[in-house]
Amino acid sequence: MSAVFAQSEPETEADVTELARRALEHWGVRDGEPELLKYRENAVFRIRLPDGQPAAMRIHRPGYHSDAALSSELQWMGFLQSAGVATPSPVPALNGDLFVPVGTGTAAPRQVDCLSWLEGRAVGARGVPLGYAPEQARRVFTAIGRTIARMHNAAAGWATPPGFARHSWDFDGFFGPTPIWGRFETCPFLDDTSRELVFRAHEKAVAALSRHERSARNFGLIHADLVRENVLLDGDATQIIDFDDCGHGWHVYDLAVALYQNRQEAIYPLIEASLLDGYRQERDLTPEDIASLPLFSALRAFAFLGWVQSRVEGDVNRNAGMRISAIAADVVAAYLRGM
Incomplete structure (x- = not known):
């Protein structure tokens, strides 16, 4: 939860769900519908990757974190998971990036990432x-x-x-x-x-x-x-x-x-x-x-x-x-x- 953000026009669940649909292709997902789990600071969706594994897709609030800050968060999570701390790890997009910008015809691009799914x-x-x-x-x-x-x-x-x-x-x-x-x-x-x-x-x-x-x-x-x-x-x-x-x-x-x-x-x-x-x-x-x-x-x-x-x-x-x-x-x- 950050106090610094740039919220523009009010968004609806339909708006962020459309962004999630557009983002799926960056992880090679051709079929399936993103399932909205939470819509507060970020919108969080459950998706299924091409290998059948579930993942958490996050659509970040505009201006919430700089690209460098988001990349750093994901790098630390990946390190912690590799060090044996039970955390999600980033799932890179098809181009190898930890997150990608995704927009629509009427909305500015948003940072989108995917994390490994944790049961519990x-x-x-x-x-x-x-x-x-x-x-x-x-x-x-x-x-x-x-x-x-x-x-x-x-x-x-x-x-x-x-x-x-x-x-x-x-x-x-x-x-x-x-x-x-x-x-x-x-x-x-x-x-x-x-x-x-x-x-x-x-x-x-x-x-x-x-x-x-x-x-x-x-x-x-x-x-x-x-x-x-x-x-x-x-x-x-x-x-x-x-x-x-x-x-x-x-x-x-x-x-x-x-x-x-x-x-x-x-x-x-x-x-x-x-x-x-x-x-x-x-x-x-x-x-x-x-x-x-x-x-x-x-x-x-x-x-x-x-x-x-x-x-x-x-x-x-x-x-x-x-x-x-x-x-x-x-x-x-x-x-x-x-x-």
């Missing part, structure tokens, strides 16, 4: 209680923690290719003139009390992040959007999808994001302990790293508020905006209390 079910859905028994939650979140750590380990050992370009979830990415997900200050879904809390938390977070350690030990390539829907479970496999927001950032941010949706679960302490235990089985976490979780949870709250305010007239309806903003206010209130 999402850990959960946004706004829906998990419903896991404690032992099941322990197993699931321990496995997620291990997978996140393996992703960070793999990234730390990867020499990025020439031209690699992704945004940074650093101080400027959250608090600079143009934050990655937009500015939180004008979010319309905060009441006066919540807004005052958010601004107090912002002042505290700015000071804390400006002096927070940043080194190869704790900063590198991260996923940055490890919500429930982006982690798939398939038997014993824990799989990560949707690298649309990946970039450079603090490793703890990935952990904070993975925990963020679960803070209101009755077994949240177990979920947090299991995630951190799994991570430590594969990669070190210092006491300072763990102590910074409330800070990075607050950063996620600021990012969500920026994302919401940038989409008031588009992807976010009032109910969703109110829910997201209320959770963010609770998170920053906990941060102010030192939790």
